[in-house]
Amino acid sequence: LAGALDGEVARSLQADLVKRLDDADDGVRLRACALIAAFSRCAPPAELKGAPCQWSVDALLVHADDPDPTIAAAAAAAAEQWVAVDPSYVLRAARDNRAKHRAPDMCDRLAALARAAGGSSDSA
Numbered sequence: 001l002a003g004a005l006d007g008e009v010a011r012s013l014q015a016d017l018v019k020r021l022d023d024a025d026d027g028v029r030l031r032a033c034a035l036i037a038a039f040s041r042c043a044p045p046a047e048l049k050g051a052p053c054q055w056s057v058d059a060l061l062v063h064a065d066d067p068d069p070t071i072a073a074a075a076a077a078a079a080e081q082w083v084a085v086d087p088s089y090v091l092r093a094a095r096d097n098r099a100k101h102r103a104p105d106m107c108d109r110l111a112a113l114a115r116a117a118g119g120s121s122d123s124a
Contacts, residue, residue: 014039014052018059026071029063033074036060037081045085053086054093061097064106076106080113087119095121 017039020032036056040048048056060082063075083090091114098107111119 009043011047011052014056018056021059021063021075026068029071030074033060033063033071033078037078040078040081040085048085049089050086053082053089057082057090057093061093061101061107065097065101065103067102072103072106076110079110083110083114083117083119087114087117088121089119090114091119091121 017032017036020028021036023029023032036059040053040056057079060075060079064072064079066072066075079090079094091111094107094111094114098104098111101107
């Protein structure tokens with residue numbers, strides 16, 4: 001499905017996917033993480049850079065700090081997929097969330113991936 005969605009369709013689906021991260025059913029939350037990860041590859045990166053990427057990464061980082069380690073791992077893995085869209089934003093978000101997380105090492109791994117992909121914390 002890489003690049004299968006145009007930006008308008010992708011953005012319309014994104015809101016529904018991100019909302020599912022707050023579902024009461026952990027199974028739904030896990031599937032939402034997987035779908036948000038896949039979603040990052042379904043539209044051209046240029047269509048997802050900016051607000052769509054920021055919204056997804058920010059929501060995933062909240063859930064990457066979930067008390068349930070399975071949910072936290074799924075959200076962290078999904079956030080990693082967004083490095084390909086905007087490594088600089090992911091780097092900044094990981095750095096900004098590090099002090100808030102139960103497991104700051106997850107943020108460190110995400111930041112390292114973003115740096116390796118060319119992310120710079122100096123970018124706007």
